[in-house]
Amino acid sequence: MTTTRQRPEPVLHRWVRPLMGALATVGAIDTASISLERWGVISKLSCPGGGGGCDKVLTSPWGTVAGLPLSLFGFFAYGALVLLCLLPLIPAVQQWLANRAAAASSGLGARRSGRNPDLFWQLGFFISLAMAIFSLVLIWLMLFKIQAICAFCFLSAGLSISLLIFHYLGRDWPDLGQLIFRSVIGLLLVGLGSLSWAAAVDKPAILLEKGAPPVVVSVSNPAKEALAEFLNQSGAVMYSAYWCPHCHEQKELFGKDAAAKLNIVECAVDGKNSQAALCESKKIDGFPSWEINGKLDSGVKRLNQLADLSGFQGPRSF
Incomplete structure (x- = not known):
């Protein structure tokens, strides 16, 4: 066997x-x-x-x-x-x-x-x-x-x-x-x-209506919302154009809920709620541009940069 x-x-x-x-x-x-x-x-x-x-x-x-x-x-x-x-x-x-x-x-x-x-x-x-x-x-x-x-x-x-x-x-x-x-x-x-x-x-510019900016899809957190509220209350303005990809990128850094709290001025002539005349008077030549404490600064800003420029003292777990 x-x-x-x-x-x-x-x-x-x-x-x-x-x-x-x-x-x-x-x-x-x-x-x-x-x-x-x-x-x-x-x-x-x-x-x-x-x-x-x-x-x-x-x-x-x-x-x-x-x-x-x-x-x-x-x-x-x-x-x-x-x-x-x-x-x-x-x-x-x-x-x-x-x-x-x-x-x-x-x-x-x-x-x-x-x-x-x-x-x-x-x-x-x-x-x-x-x-x-x-x-x-x-x-x-x-x-x-x-x-x-x-x-x-x-x-x-x-x-x-x-x-x-x-x-x-x-x-x-x-x-x-x-x-x-x-x-x-x-x-x-x-x-x-x-x-x-x-x-x-990759096609966020599918607009719900003509001249409207792309929808922000990223998620906010309490720190981002607090920064957005502080920027708004302190008179900070973001000059934007609905067709500008860098403007959309800036909003995505804040997230959907926080971006909704920002004071955003539409500079495109054919944009929704356009304030092109105001942008021209401010001599805005790049998007996005931030006006913080009376000073203009163009380009996408990291949230920590915006906090420093505005004097934000809240949480920074952005």
Whole structure:
């Protein structure tokens, strides 16, 4: 009687779930921190590398979805991966998975359960695939459209791609052809959806009415709103033109609610509520231009700069 020696389980297979759970936890902390900072719950995060790149990326039109920080959706995705990676380590769940595997090994069970009974792994694979593809689109936007570097965004992209790689390598797939087919379908669906979303956001100048400025979509926080109120009350004026992309960029730095509190003068002759004569009398030759304490200064200003110029003494967790 001959006995066959069972091939030992690869080390990666034994430790891949805790490893992925740890990576997903780091991603959840990263995205949660960004979301809380956007809402003003925690103080401003220090972006590695400096230069204000993180703030520029996170307050860009692509930094929000439906008025919520994009990082919040990343937090939900990482949170789901934490559960999918760590729940199977619980003995009761392990037993349930073993029962499914046993059922799948029988003819009837195989027809009912499919060839891949580990639902946790399959769901984790598809989530990490979608996150990795979407992250690559975001990196492209960051480098070529926003033209700024955000270390937190690179961290999230690296984590999502690593999670996808571990999902590929962390188990023996019974049908590689099916795996490749699913990956290609996922790439096409998520890739096309992500690019369509990016293109739609890249056209903020779709005007609700002729001469109206683009809608501000980024999220404000209490500090930004306090600064906007102070600027308004102190007589500060922002001279703008509805067609000016830099004016829209300035408003996005404040966010939707805070920008609504600013005293903005429309200088375009064909703009809504135009005050072109006032702008001409002020000799406004660039947009946006700020008039603070009787002095004119043109160009997009970081919120800390505006706070310094105006003498704002409130919170600066912009």
